[in-house]
Amino acid sequence: MASSQIIILAIIATSLATFISRFMGALTSEKVSVKSKVFQWFNCVAYSTLAALLGRMIIFPAGVLDESTLIIRVLVLVICILVFIYSKKNLVIPTILSAILLSFFNTI
């Protein structure tokens, strides 16, 4: 188990590493016009990076999610997306359902 000092250093390192990207983004934004091609490119890259992260979270998860099987995770995701589409894009129902479904499938 890590010592308290290491944990504090890790929190500082993690926070700095995260804030750099946000702050650089705020600085770059000052020079980017909404109507420019560069803005559209950044928009596409932002969506695809996010999608890449989510794809990875489902296929190769970190943390406790790793202890469920891949088929179950994909099944839960597909069911919840269908519920989302058919519930006129309600987000509360599919998200609550996902936790119940995964806990349930994981116990059987």
Place this chain on the structure above:
Amino acid sequence: MINPKTFFQGLKSLKGSRSPAIPLGACFIALGALLKDAGFNLQQSAASSLFTYALPGQLVMAESLLLGASIVNIFIAVWLVNFRLYPMTVSLFPLLEHKSQPKWKYYLSCHFLAVSSWLIAKDSYKKIDKKHRIDFWIGIGAGTWSTAIIMTVVGYLSADYLNKDMLIGLAIVNPVYFFCMMIGAMKNLGISIAVIGGTILGPLIYLVSSEWSLLFAGLIAGTTAFLLGGKNGK
């Protein structure tokens, strides 16, 4: 200063059928329990969400600590997984820009940038008067950020009462919510290619390089989407 009416309009996005409060709460409860497992105390867990406020990076940090990684390695691994915040900020902040607004608002409120707040802001900025959009953003951010911190504390305190299956159930909520929000955002060809391409390439490139997968998948799928979707109007 901050326009209270628009600020509260942003804060209110925590309510209703599109609320991010439940998924945010679920994943930060799971994180709080994980941090306790990794040897953090209550103050350290709360500080992590207060100062970092980016779940994938915090997960990387906790797992790296458990594996005994060095601080430099943690820094690099977190930077790579959270680099997505850079294009996300650049694709949002120009929409919130207004000459009459002071720069400090933008420099400080960029800390609120996370997937949930970004998706909500992208979804609803058009309804807000240009002059006060940054205050709307600060409202969204204040709500999502404080939810994350409070729920980390709740997760830490309730860790002993949560069994493994419950924690696994909580951990899926976040990716499910984000996937639904992104499918809702696929309104034109460019974004659709970006989302589908990223979802496929992310795990695929992960097989080759775990650390660089997000950056490469984002750049390749995003640029392809830009080139193919650009001719389609937007």
